[in-house]
Amino acid sequence: MSQLAHLAEIVGSDAVLTRPEDLIPYSFDGTAALKQRPSAVVFPKTTEQVARCVKLAMDAGTPIVTRGSGTGLSGGSVPSPDCLVLCLTQMDTILGVDARNLTLRAQPGAITQRIDEAASRHGLFYPPDPGSQRISTIGGNVAENSGGLRGLKYGVTRDYVMALEVVLADGEVARLGTACVKDVAGYSLKDLFVGSEGTLGIITEVLLKLVPRPAARRTMLALYDRIEDAADTVSAIVAARIIPCTLEFLDQMTAGCVEDYARVGLPTDCAAVLLMETDGHPAAVADEAAQMESIARANRALDVRTARDDAEALQLASARRNAFAALARRRPTTILEDVTVPRSELATMVRFIAETASALNLEIGTFGHMGDGNLHPTVLTDERNTEEMERVHRAFDSIMKRTVELGGTITGEHGVGLAKKPWLRQQMGDASYMLMKKVKQSLDPKGLLNPGKIFD
Numbered sequence: 223m224s225q226l227a228h229l230a231e232i233v234g235s236d237a238v239l240t241r242p243e244d245l246i247p248y249s250f251d252g253t254a255a256l257k258q259r260p261s262a263v264v265f266p267k268t269t270e271q272v273a274r275c276v277k278l279a280m281d282a283g284t285p286i287v288t289r290g291s292g293t294g295l296s297g298g299s300v301p302s303p304d305c306l307v308l309c310l311t312q313m314d315t316i317l318g319v320d321a322r323n324l325t326l327r328a329q330p331g332a333i334t335q336r337i338d339e340a341a342s343r344h345g346l347f348y349p350p351d352p353g354s355q356r357i358s359t360i361g362g363n364v365a366e367n368s369g370g371l372r373g374l375k376y377g378v379t380r381d382y383v384m385a386l387e388v389v390l391a392d393g394e395v396a397r398l399g400t401a402c403v404k405d406v407a408g409y410s411l412k413d414l415f416v417g418s419e420g421t422l423g424i425i426t427e428v429l430l431k432l433v434p435r436p437a438a439r440r441t442m443l444a445l446y447d448r449i450e451d452a453a454d455t456v457s458a459i460v461a462a463r464i465i466p467c468t469l470e471f472l473d474q475m476t477a478g479c480v481e482d483y484a485r486v487g488l489p490t491d492c493a494a495v496l497l498m499e500t501d502g503h504p505a506a507v508a509d510e511a512a513q514m515e516s517i518a519r520a521n522r523a524l525d526v527r528t529a530r531d532d533a534e535a536l537q538l539a540s541a542r543r544n545a546f547a548a549l550a551r552r553r554p555t556t557i558l559e560d561v562t563v564p565r566s567e568l569a570t571m572v573r574f575i576a577e578t579a580s581a582l583n584l585e586i587g588t589f590g591h592m593g594d595g596n597l598h599p600t601v602l603t604d605e606r607n608t609e610e611m612e613r614v615h616r617a618f619d620s621i622m623k624r625t626v627e628l629g630g631t632i633t634g635e636h637g638v639g640l641a642k643k644p645w646l647r648q649q650m651g652d653a654s655y656m657l658m659k660k661v662k663q664s665l666d667p668k669g670l671l672n673p674g675k676i677f678d
């Protein structure tokens with residue numbers, strides 16, 4: 223029996239795609255200028271089906287690329303040549319909320335926002351909120367260790383993963399971690415799989431920690447003439463021992479594009495906009511909001527506006543979530559980067575990005591999670607223009623190198639995938655890079671799980 227016939231037997235013939243026109247949507251992810259057609263796409267519905275597909279592919283020496291919604295921004299789910307794509311979007315059930323243990327169990331294809339909605343029905347909260355939360359899957363979030371707008375106060379996906387079910391390269395199913403708050407039995411293997419970008423195994427179930435839903439929230443906008451003043455405000459708020467849930471930054475170009483797109487009343491004539499949000503007990507929220515406003519004014523904010531009600535707060539937050547889409551309307555190709563620097567180096571980094579853009583005559587809008595030091599310099603370009611793309615690559619090379627010099631990291635949340643491979647070794651150093659390779663080798667000796675990702 224051919225491999226395709228075998229696959230159809232495992233998942234059903236309606237869950238296998240092979241026609242070229244059907245494969246096109248699975249030939250790229252959210253990363254610009256990266257494409258590769260797979261040989262087939264399958265949609266398993268159970269862990270057992272995933273395990274059988276993996277065994278079959280391993281025996282035949284066929285590479286496997288696991289895929290969620292394909293919103294990744296480092297090329298993680300871009301197929302490798304002749305690979306089989308395991309697309310897990312049909313394994314999308316939220317299996318249950320356990321309000322006594324503050325946990326939620328879900329299949330990997332469950333959409334991130336639905337996870338928080340399910341938690342919310344029990345007065346609970348799943349905080350990690352990547353900008354893509356309306357479409358990204360929880361499996362993709364775990365595999366990328368995704369962050370979001372609330373990372374400063376609540377942390378990232380890793381902080382909420384209690385246990386995973388994983389199909390290993392040999393098709394065996396392993397359960398890693400438990401529902402216990404304290405658990406130090408053996409190596410923390412589930413942590414190895416968080417952020418492993420589909421290169422070590424396939425996540426088929428997740429057990430997530432939930433927290434009580436905050437009772438109140440206040441959202442504010444602070445406007446600045448100078449980016450440095452926005453960065454100083456962030457440092458001063460943190461130094462005042464206030465940890466807001468959100469401190470998001472948009473430069474003038476990004477604010478202009480967002481306003482043009484979403485019409486939420488963002489100012490387009492100031493150098494920087496800071497979206498600040500605090501949540502928690504109503505009394506604490508009122509106190510923190512007042513302190514944040516006066517810190518912003520003391521750091522030369524031109525104006526500080528508070529959202530009048532929940533609807534306006536939501537509108538401002540979703541305007542920020544739409545920054546990528548808003549910038550993408552301007553030129554045919556949008557390349558979004560993801561560097562993170564220590565917060566003390568934020569102003570230096572933002573200035574360096576602006577200088578690089580002007581030296582290379584490129585349009586770069588910068589926005590990001592300023593409270594985390596995580597910036598998204600976003601180049602608006604046209605991948606058909608080879609001369610301009612060459613300048614884009616030079617700009618990214620300079621930005622990556624400067625990031626590492628400043629003690630930062632080449633990716634704060636989007637992962638290495640294909641896009642960041644050239645700089646990984648430089649950031650990690652030889653010893654830790656080789657250690658990672660040994661881990662990969664021992665868990666995937668044939669090198670068939672998402673080959674070509676992370677490592678050169």
Ligand SMILES: Cc1cc2nc3c(=O)[nH]c(=O)nc-3n(C[C@H](O)[C@H](O)[C@H](O)COP(=O)(O)OP(=O)(O)OC[C@H]3O[C@@H](n4cnc5c(N)ncnc54)[C@H](O)[C@@H]3O)c2cc1C
Nearest residue numbers: 290291292293294298353354359361362365368369420425
């Ligand atoms: C508009 C927009 C905004 C974004 N905002 C953010 C943000 O704020 N923060 C952030 O961190 N990211 C953000 N992203 C990036 C992206 O949404 C995240 O990386 C997300 O976690 C990817 O989820 P996905 O389901 O689309 O995964 P995919 O893109 O399909 O896959 C991502 C990686 O995970 C692997 N993978 C997927 N599912 C599994 C699984 N079950 N088991 C093993 N490996 C698996 C894939 O092989 C691949 O390497 C944004 C993207 C877009 C387009």
